[in-house]
Amino acid sequence: MRKLLFLVFWGLASIAHAETISFITEDYPPFAYRDGKDIKGATIDEINAIMADIGTPYTIDVMPWARAYTLAQTTPFTCAFVTAHNAERDKLFKWVEPLLIDHNxxxxxxxxxxxxxxxxxxxxxxVGTWRQDYTETLLRQANFPKIDVAADFKSTMKKLVSxxxxxxxISEFYFxxxxQEGQPIEPVTLLASQPMGISCQKDFPDDLLAKMQAALNRLIADGRQKQMFLQYGLKLDN
Structure with missing residues (x-):
């Protein structure tokens, strides 16, 4: 009987781990963006390298950040990126990081x-920001009294230039x-610095999370992470 129960539980675990991981992100070039039918970007390359390393099936989709953030909290085998890891969010997800260290x-x-x-x-x-982005939290924690919240990053940028x-x-990388592309924008002052990572739904399997973290660690250690960012004109300092 014990052997039978073991085989049943082992089979259930195998089925669970055969699930396809759903990665979701926002349109935020050059980190992640649509190029026709393709999804490209520096962090997209990181996800592809991590998943190729561990050999687990996955998908990547681009959607408004508010939706991606909510799905990553509520849907099994779902991870959002690139998510700022702060104290408020720490216990909402399981984390794989850092995809980068960002200065905002x-x-x-x-x-x-x-x-x-x-x-x-x-x-x-x-000060403008966009819905469910961590910068809204940063601004409120810093007691900014006049915050304009738009639907997404592009809407906020349009408001700024008009x-x-x-x-x-904005991410210093993206700025x-x-x-360099000639956008009429200038830096004013530093808001915050934080690690940016993959935030997975809280029931995400720990052993699979550990494999993803180990794969990212290798990506950082052998210099591939920095090379991926350099291909998009971005220089990592972490």
Whole structure:
């Protein structure tokens, strides 16, 4: 009987691990974006390398961040990326990290009269962000009184360059990329720094999570992670 029960439980575990992992992210080039029917980006390359290493079936989809964030909390075998790991989110997910260490800065539209050498001075301005992004939490924790929340990153950027908001937070990596492309934006002040990783639903199998973490560790240790980012014009400093 014990042998039979063992075989049953072993079979159930095998079936569970045969599940396809659903990775979901937002349109946030050059980290993740659609290019026709393909999904590309520096963090997409990281996910592909991790999963190729461990040999587990998976899918990747791009959707609004608010939806991705909610699905990663509620749907088994689902992971969102790239998710900022902070104290508020720590116990909401199981984590694989870091896909990168990011510095988040406040930027303005080039030519605007906005001036702020620190967060105290920045608080007098209207700051835009997008729904369910961790920067909304950062701004509220920093006691910013005037926060404009849009549907997504692109909507917030449109508001900034049309002067409907004064400031917005952005990854320093992405800021450098946009500035190189000629976008009319300028840095103002540092908002925060944090590790960015893969956030998986809380029932995600621990052994599978450990394999993913080990694969990412190898990716970092052998220099492949930095090379992936360099291909998109991004230089990691972690």
């Amino acid at each position: 800065i406040l930027i303005k539209h080039t030519g605007s009269d906005v001036q702020a050498k620190d967060l105290d001075e920045a608080r007098k301005y209207v 002067d409907r908001i004064d400031l917005m937070p 450098q990329k946009l500035q």
